[in-house]
Amino acid sequence: MKKLFKTLPFLALLILVSSCSSIRVATDYDKNANFNEYKTFAFYKTGIDKAEISDLDKRRILRAIESELLAKGFTKSENPDLLVSLFTKSREKINFYNNGFGPYGYGWGWHPWYWNSYHTSSVSRSTEGVLYVDLIDANKKELVWQGMGTGYLSQNMEKKDARIKEFVAKIMEKYPPGMAQ
Template sequence: MKLYLLLFFNVLLFINVSCSPRVQVNTEPAAADFHLSNYQTFAFFDVDASGEALSSGYQQQVEYMKSEIAQQLQRRGLTPATDQPDLLINLGIVVNEEVQTRETNIVTDPPQYIGQRRYTWRSREVEVGRYREGTVSVHLVDNAQNELVWRGTAEGVLPRKSSEIQEQIAEGVEKLFSKVPQ
């Protein structure tokens, strides 16, 4: 009976993990009367990047993200502008290297021998993997009033392959802009 119960919970956990979204999205309007239909043109603030971000290819991913955002805004009727846009887009991008750990336990990890028939066991954190976690914040700013009108964030674990990162960017931007009030 215990075996069936354990198997059931493992299957349930697998289904839950496999169906969970790759990208988590949070949004909130900063202005109560904000609607995207009130704007006709848009442009991006300059993105400043330094250090490792430039050398490890993130600049290419930023350009891809800008392109995806531009497509989403153009689908909603806005056009890109170089001079005096109605809406400015500010991007904030953070990528962190995370370490996945587990705690040792007496059942699966044997005690360590320290000499003279002495064994000791201490609980400790053991590294089992590393991954990159990315967060993108998008701020929409009314250019005429210089006021934040909407903000949203998308976060998720970044895949290792560049092509998969671009798929995740497209998915995240689409999810994020589906929450923008028309």
């Protein structure tokens, strides 16, 4: 029983950390598109320029997308089958934690030693981001596939590059649609 109580905080921390690092992915696509026809790609500058993120982050995302598409057998081309665009959204989440009355075990209500109790609170901030990757049929100028990844972002420069690669990889896992994942 003591061993259970020792490992319980570790398991709770592990669940918390793994839930924060997860990326939720959703995709949508044109059911009439023949995804086997698409072999080449280029970036759609007009769409990418509208993304409201730093140029450094845009380049990180574009490099990650290019790497994923090349790994899937695509070729970068001046006359592409697909145009790749992206869009981003983010929102700051503020979480307020109220830790109650510390070691005394009192919860709601009054107790005579209120002035002597521990009452702690903390605030944490995190940024939740959404990355949309749009694949557009270059000939028809129609959106044929969209992948969306939602998760928490890192402001730490060393972790940012890895996090962006993780976002893009998770999204691009779902392309092309209908393939066994």
